[in-house]
Each structure stands twice: as C-alpha cells, then as structure tokens.
Amino acid sequence: MPDSLERELDASVCPSAAVAASGAIQPHGCVIGFDNGWREVCLASANLSRFFGLSPAEALGRSPERVLGLDGVIALQEALAAGSPGIALPTSCGGADLPGLHLSLQATGRHVVLTGEPLEGTAHDLPGFGCSWGARLAQADSASELDARLRQALLALTGFESCTLVRPEHGCLASERLPGAVYHSDGPSLWLADTRAGPVELWTAPGPHVELTSCPLRLAPPALGHWLADRQARAALILDLHEAPPGRSLAICWDRRPRYLAPPVRHLLLQLAQMAALRRTLLHETQRTRHRYRLLHERNTRLQRLAYTDPLTQLANRHRIEQVLDTELALASRNEAPLAVLLFDIDHFKSINDTHGHETGDRVLYRIARQAQSHLRDSDHLGRWGGEEFIVVVPGCELPRARELAWRMCRTLAQCRIAPVGQVTASFGVASRQPGDSCRVLVRRADQAMYLAKQAGRACVRSLAGAS
Structure with missing residues (x-):
C-alpha cells in the first residue's frame, strides 16, 4: 500500500493523526499552517499535492524544511522579518503545470499561515502601471476627481466590468448597500476568483485553532455571497480604502465571469487604494486649513475694523x-x-x-x-x-x-x-x-x-x- 494512502487511512480512523477541519478555502490556491516556532505543519488544504506534491495527511506533522525545502523556509523567514508580502517561486514544488507560485505569510499569534497562489496573469509591467496610476492619483485636486481616477485605475488593472466606491453617509451606506457584516468587519481586503467554484477543505492536526481571517483565500461570508448572486457576479474584489473614521470605506469591483488576479496585482491595487486614502486625507486637511484660514481672515478683518472704527459715526477713530x-x-x-x-x-x-x-x-x-x-x-x-x-x-x-x-x-x-x-x-x-x-x-x-x-x-x- 502506498505510504500516502496509508497515512490518509490512519487519519480517517485515528483523530490524533489528522482530522478534516470544518473550514474551507477557495480552490485556486493552497494553505499550509505552521506553529509559530516553525517546528511542524499543523494545517494543510486538501489540494496541497497540486502545488507541493504532498497530500495533507503526508504534510501534517512534518517540519517546514521537509515540505518547502531548507532554502524556501529561509527565504520565507527573511521575507516575514522584512515585512514583505511574500516571495515568488519560478515553479511549483509539486511539479504541476503552473507558471510559478507566489507564497505569502500571515502571522496569527500562535501560528504562521502560508498561502500559495499561481503567478499567472502578471506578465504586464506592474511597476510601470503603479508609477503611472500613482502619479494620476497624487495629482487629483478634489475628492470627486480622486474617486474617479481610483475607479479608472481599478477597472484598468483588474479588467472587471464594475467598480463602486462605498462610504458611510449619515449612518448609512452610499451608492451600494453591502451586508453589514462585510462593511463593519475588521478583516483585510477580500478577493474572490469564482464564487461558484467548489471550496477546498482544510486538514488540521489536533491543537489550537488556526485563525484564517487574514488569509487571501478565505471564502465570502454568506451574506456577501447572496449580495453577489443578486448581481450575477462570480468574481469580486473588496478593498479597504483605509480612510479615516467615521465608518469604513470600501472599493467594490465585480465581474460576471470568473477572474483571477495574481497576488502582485492585488498588492499593487491595495497600494493604489492606500495612496488614494493618503491623498484624500491631504485634500481634506487642506480644505479644513483653507476654511480655518478664511474664518481667521474674516475674524481678523472684523477685529481690525472694530479696532479702527468709531462705533457711532462708522468713521476712522x-x-x-x-x-x-x-x-x-x-x-x-x-x-x-x-x-x-x-x-x-x-x-x-x-x-x-x-x-x-x-x-x-x-x-x-x-x-x-x-x-x-x-x-x-x-x-x-x-x-x-x-x-x-x-x-x-x-x-x-x-x-x-x-x-x-x-x-x-x-x-x-x-x-x-x-x-x-x-x-x-x-x-x-x-x-x-x-x-x-x-x-x-x-x-x-x-x-x-x-x-x-x-x-x-x-x-x-x-x-x-x-x-x-
């Protein structure tokens, strides 16, 4: 009997070996979870063999070096220490027909979660696009012009058919009424490649629960799924615009076709959204400063008039x-x-x-x-x-x-x-x-x-x- 099959059979009859977790992820990528000491794998997605040549049962309990290789572990640890969003591998470790693999890390307290996604769709000049659109955002002279340019950038870089900016307005949402759970959640931006694709189960070893709220492959909340279904949308991108309170401002992009955005593209979109948020803050503060200066000038003019004018005759005193x-x-x-x-x-x-x-x-x-x-x-x-x-x-x-x-x-x-x-x-x-x-x-x-x-x-x- 093959060793991998024996491990899966052992897991099915022995809960201490491995159990199928209740969670699931989107199928276009994979997830591996390690303890924060990088000693062993404690979480793996069911499609792991497509990317790393190992079944989840084979990966659980192994050291990171036996799954990723020593060079891969060192590169990932250096990326995590430097604050990098991830690293790119020229080919997948499993030998599958993939154009390359992007590995990103999220530290979640007791665990480190590794996400692997294909690098397809990143052949165009991302730095050039980022420089060009960043300059356009930085030159916006008003909030409305900034919103228009941000929408243009998101549509151009994603190829999606629709993009809406959602902001709180007097306690309610403007333009689009998203499910409240999505709007008020503290999680990061959400990316959905195909809402109709079957999810992939997660396998986990006994121990503390692995937190996946920051995982880019997490599934859409049910309320958001219904919201997208009402619009016949299969792909969606929700970016947090990182703007100042009150409320949470979002950029919502969706398409009626399945669409894949590689991590470098999503990182660029997030950077543009953050740049737009900084520009909006600057415009807001500039407007406030001008308003205060105008009020100060008006009051100083009034005080000067009071100081220079005889109140009875309205002549110079x-x-x-x-x-x-x-x-x-x-x-x-x-x-x-x-x-x-x-x-x-x-x-x-x-x-x-x-x-x-x-x-x-x-x-x-x-x-x-x-x-x-x-x-x-x-x-x-x-x-x-x-x-x-x-x-x-x-x-x-x-x-x-x-x-x-x-x-x-x-x-x-x-x-x-x-x-x-x-x-x-x-x-x-x-x-x-x-x-x-x-x-x-x-x-x-x-x-x-x-x-x-x-x-x-x-x-x-x-x-x-x-x-x-």
Whole structure:
C-alpha cells in the first residue's frame, strides 16, 4: 500500500493523526499552517499535492524544511522579518503545470499561515502601471476627481466590468448597500476568483485553532455571497480604502465571469487604494486649513475694523486717523507733495446735548459725518478726532483748494436741517504741510485755525499756511 494512502487511512480512523477541519478555502490556491516556532505543519488544504506534491495527511506533522525545502523556509523567514508580502517561486514544488507560485505569510499569534497562489496573469509591467496610476492619483485636486481616477485605475488593472466606491453617509451606506457584516468587519481586503467554484477543505492536526481571517483565500461570508448572486457576479474584489473614521470605506469591483488576479496585482491595487486614502486625507486637511484660514481672515478683518472704527459715526477713530495722517505726511514729505488737513467742530454741540438729549446728539454726529463724507474723494480720509471734532486728511491738495473744500462742506452743513435741532453748523480750520512738519505740528495749526473761525462768529473757515 502506498505510504500516502496509508497515512490518509490512519487519519480517517485515528483523530490524533489528522482530522478534516470544518473550514474551507477557495480552490485556486493552497494553505499550509505552521506553529509559530516553525517546528511542524499543523494545517494543510486538501489540494496541497497540486502545488507541493504532498497530500495533507503526508504534510501534517512534518517540519517546514521537509515540505518547502531548507532554502524556501529561509527565504520565507527573511521575507516575514522584512515585512514583505511574500516571495515568488519560478515553479511549483509539486511539479504541476503552473507558471510559478507566489507564497505569502500571515502571522496569527500562535501560528504562521502560508498561502500559495499561481503567478499567472502578471506578465504586464506592474511597476510601470503603479508609477503611472500613482502619479494620476497624487495629482487629483478634489475628492470627486480622486474617486474617479481610483475607479479608472481599478477597472484598468483588474479588467472587471464594475467598480463602486462605498462610504458611510449619515449612518448609512452610499451608492451600494453591502451586508453589514462585510462593511463593519475588521478583516483585510477580500478577493474572490469564482464564487461558484467548489471550496477546498482544510486538514488540521489536533491543537489550537488556526485563525484564517487574514488569509487571501478565505471564502465570502454568506451574506456577501447572496449580495453577489443578486448581481450575477462570480468574481469580486473588496478593498479597504483605509480612510479615516467615521465608518469604513470600501472599493467594490465585480465581474460576471470568473477572474483571477495574481497576488502582485492585488498588492499593487491595495497600494493604489492606500495612496488614494493618503491623498484624500491631504485634500481634506487642506480644505479644513483653507476654511480655518478664511474664518481667521474674516475674524481678523472684523477685529481690525472694530479696532479702527468709531462705533457711532462708522468713521476712522482717533487711533486709525493718526496712523493714516502719519503715513500720508511721510509720503508727502518724501515726494515733496502738498497735503492739507481740515479740522472742524460742531457749533454749540453742548447746547444740543443739554437741550435735546444725548440720543439726539448722537444722531447729529452721525448725520454730520455722512454729509462730510459725501464731499470727499476716495483718496481723502475722514475720521472722528474726539467729541464733536472731525478731521479730514487731503493728500495732494494745496491750501487754496483745501479752503474751497472746507467752504463747500461748511455751507452744505449750514443748509442741513436735523430734527428736532434744526440748523446745525460747524467751524473749520485748514492747514497745509510745511517742510519739517510733524503730525502734531500740522494738526495744531489746523486746530488754531479752527479756533480763529469760532472767534470770527462760527460757521466759517479759517486757515494757517505756516507757523503761527
């Protein structure tokens, strides 16, 4: 009797030798499980002989070196230590007619699970495709453009007929309603070559259960199988997009024909999905930063306006108008250009407040400010100097023109009627820049000229060209 047949017979009558596990995998690859000390095989798929020339009963209990060869074990251990997704063998160990075998490792605590899959379908230039599609994803300027390019990449590299991106939206799923168990599971991406192909049983030695939730050959959950059957889909690829909470975002690709994607292709797709997730995070943070900057700019503008504006008249306050005068005087001095200052005071304003109340006085101040503003150019500056005093800074204006402006403003104000006060007038003082003037000196001359106007009977204009 052949030794392999004897082992299988022993396993069938002796549970301590080997038992058929309740689990199963997809048939296009094989699985071998080792204890984490790499001492012996504790799990093997029923189709192991196709890939390694050993039946599962022959493999169970053997050392990894007797199944994979010493060189294969060393290469796998080095790949696991380096964090590599796996290694490629040029031909299968079992001598089957396969284009090569890709071996990947998953450490699951007490065990190390080895998955073998054919390398067919990887002849095209994967690095070139990865570089090209990676550059397109990195150049996406919006989330919608990024999603469109990711879908294009998945369809182009898989050849599948349909691809949908699924994200949580207000507690429910957008676009496609996947089974909740799939959407909320913590497992990695899921790959199904043919949902109608018969599964392959797993053989296991007595001992702790081998965890296969990370195995790329695991079967689809029943709910997902029904979901795919409703769409007449036989092949499917579900990629976790690794995006930030809340919820879990997935890329769902499916086809009505059986399709095989070799591990290197799937690794590339997963890398592109991760790159898209990083790009989406960057776009999201950029958008948030721009929004915060816009809010900050708006608030700073508002604070600046509050700091520079007189709340009653909505003119520049004393602090702001002093800054403006200082700037305009420095510019005029540097360019030897004319500059005039008009200072005017509302006549008998204390009497208005005492007779009609402060609310009426405030209304008078506001109306006077509006009337004065209507006479000025965009380049002129009007501010509240204090109390009932206002100041006008007029760049590029000689003293005669400044006096004309002051008289126009004076006559217009005298014609204005403000209920219940009636006529309201103002006295104007005008001064022009002289060489060596400071802001303080220039304003003092305008103030002296204004008091000359009050002494002359009010509601008139007086000026001082030089030092008095």
